[in-house]
Amino acid sequence: xxxxxxxxxxxxxxxxxxxxxxxxxxxxxxxxxxxxxxxxxxxxxxxxxxxxxxxxxxxxxxxxxxxxxxxxxxxxxxxxxxxxxxxxxxxxxxxxxxxxxxxxxxxxxxxxxxxxxxxxxxxxxxxxxxxxxxxxxxxxxxxxxxxxxxxxxxxxxxxxxxxxxxxxxxxxxxxxxxxxxxxxxxxxxxxxxxxxxxxxxxxxxxxxxxxxxxxxxxxxxxxxxxxxxxxxxxxxxxxxxxxxxxxxxxxxxxxxxxxxxxxxxxxxxxxxxxxxxxxxxxxxxxxxxxxxxxxxxxxxxxxxxxxxxxxxxxxxxxxxxxxxxxxxxxxxxxxxxxxxxxxxxxxxxxxxxxxxxxxxxxxxxxxxxxxxxxxxxxxxxxxxxxxxxxxxxxxxxxxxxxxxxxxxxxxxxxxxxxxxxxxxxxxxxxxxxxxxxxxxxxxxxxxxxxxxxxxxxxxxxxxxxxxxxxxxxxxxxxxxxxxxxxxxxxxxxxxxxxxxxxxxx
Numbered sequence: 001x002x003x004x005x006x007x008x009x010x011x012x013x014x015x016x017x018x019x020x021x022x023x024x025x026x027x028x029x030x031x032x033x034x035x036x037x038x039x040x041x042x043x044x045x046x047x048x049x050x051x052x053x054x055x056x057x058x059x060x061x062x063x064x065x066x067x068x069x070x071x072x073x074x075x076x077x078x079x080x081x082x083x084x085x086x087x088x089x090x091x092x093x094x095x096x097x098x099x100x101x102x103x104x105x106x107x108x109x110x111x112x113x114x115x116x117x118x119x120x121x122x123x124x125x126x127x128x129x130x131x132x133x134x135x136x137x138x139x140x141x142x143x144x145x146x147x148x149x150x151x152x153x154x155x156x157x158x159x160x161x162x163x164x165x166x167x168x169x170x171x172x173x174x175x176x177x178x179x180x181x182x183x184x185x186x187x188x189x190x191x192x193x194x195x196x197x198x199x200x201x202x203x204x205x206x207x208x209x210x211x212x213x214x215x216x217x218x219x220x221x222x223x224x225x226x227x228x229x230x231x232x233x234x235x236x237x238x239x240x241x242x243x244x245x246x247x248x249x250x251x252x253x254x255x256x257x258x259x260x261x262x263x264x265x266x267x268x269x270x271x272x273x274x275x276x277x278x279x280x281x282x283x284x285x286x287x288x289x290x291x292x293x294x295x296x297x298x299x300x301x302x303x304x305x306x307x308x309x310x311x312x313x314x315x316x317x318x319x320x321x322x323x324x325x326x327x328x329x330x331x332x333x334x335x336x337x338x339x340x341x342x343x344x345x346x347x348x349x350x351x352x353x354x355x356x357x358x359x360x361x362x363x364x365x366x367x368x369x370x371x372x373x374x375x376x377x378x379x380x381x382x383x384x385x386x387x388x389x390x391x392x393x394x395x396x397x398x399x400x401x402x403x404x405x406x407x408x409x410x411x412x413x414x415x416x417x418x419x420x421x422x423x424x425x426x427x428x429x430x431x432x433x434x435x436x437x438x439x440x441x442x443x444x445x446x447x448x449x450x451x452x453x454x455x456x457x458x459x460x461x462x463x464x465x466x467x468x469x470x471x472x473x474x475x476x477x478x479x480x481x482x483x484x485x486x487x488x489x490x491x492x493x494x495x496x497x498x499x500x501x502x503x504x505x
Contacts, residue, residue, distance in 0.1 A: 007254065012258035014039045031256065062370060065369075212230075263383060269353060270390070281305060344359050367461065420466075
């Protein structure tokens with residue numbers, strides 16, 4: 001019986017794994033030597049939510065109606081929610097496997113809280129509020145995680161934006177080693193056909209330590225004791241993967257994927273400060289110091305647009321008849337979006353700001369647009385700059401993140417490595433150490449289904465890399481879908497603070 005192990009490395013970057021350090025990462029290099037690999041183009045935006053769920057459903061953010069860590073619940077101002085597993089209306093790849101009678105073990109995959117019943121085990125990710133809630137299926141798994149981990153099983157590192165880099169580094173290693181202990185345990189002691197886990201440590205170490213190794217970073221210090229931290233951590237991950245593979249049969253197929261890559265962050269564009277200067281956003285009173293923009297600060301009767309910060313920016317328009325105090329006539333919506341797009345793109349080439357500004361309409365980049373999308377999505381400097389949503393800076397450009405130290409932004413390209421089992425290697429034309437071009441994050445779920453011989457639903461966006469997989473109608477009936485169950489207010493506040501700490505908001 002075919003078995004597949006998927007190793008998810010959040011934020012793992014192709015330039016390191018494929019180009020710069022393959023000789024220093026012998027386990028990953030051996031998987032490439034014996035299999036195929038390539039750059040995996042991520043979602044727009046390339047961000048953890050919704051990228052992992054897009055990968056595992058082969059649906060784009062518009063189809064899922066999930067555009068980032070916070071989404072509009074309605075057109076009322078400030079009515080944002082953090083999506084969880086109950087808000088996902090599309091089927092995940094493990095649900096198709098479940099129908100086929102296959103057993104899955106899933107650990108740490110973002111947006112799997114609250115966990116749903118399946119044939120196997122599910123341990124939710126850092127988007128679980130805390131360990132007081134039920135974050136595993138079945139429930140009894142929760143009671144054994146700390147014992148298996150030889151300590152506190154950690155969803156994520158705490159106090160991420162700390163200046164004490166030594167303590168941060170220690171915590172990243174602690175989190176990773178405990179997670180790999182748990183993964184090794186279930187790999188070796190429980191039955192499974194499909195096993196997938198996601199390790200967040202590479203993402204955290206990129207954001208925390210990029211400046212110490214990138215000679216182009218404005219804060220690069222060649223004498224820093226942290227200059228080799230990222231490479232050493234990749235080597236640690238490589239060793240941990242080697243230990244995992246030593247505990248499974250040699251004919252188990254292995255896939256290694258990341259949801260996006262990383263790159264140097266040059267600065268932040270204060271999108272709301274820019275909207276204020278353009279006269280599109282009016283505040284009742286402008287703060288004297290950096291302040292998070294809240295709905296009560298805005299003079300809605302004179303505001304046309306406002307924005308959210310993060311690794312990219314989302315722009316919302318105050319449309320008459322749509323928003324409670326909208327002033328932009330519906331018939332002017334498209335014209336004004338074009339006007340804003342042109343003006344924001346004119347930021348290109350400014351000597352203080354980003355070189356490239358990409359402004360996108362959701363309906364132009366997604367196959368459908370469900371729920372309430374942003375009116376515009378903005379990527380600054382080819383993602384070398386982030387958006388800052390706070391106001392009170394009295395300037396447009398910052399050279400540090402407005403929510404705390406952060407060295408890196410997300411890049412559009414992640415990694416894909418696949419070493420099939422003996423049967424799939426014979427059955428496909430995938431030569432050893434073959435570098436594939438044109439891979440998409442949406443190809444992962446069809447490839448997994450194809451590996452198990454399960455027909456790929458016709459509405460999946462991607463294609464199987466194994467060849468021409470048979471496709472079947474999804475049987476999906478269009479129509480209203482049930483709403484999800486939001487986090488409680490207390491749970492949402494815990495997660496909001498954590499996401500702000502991570503720079504996602």
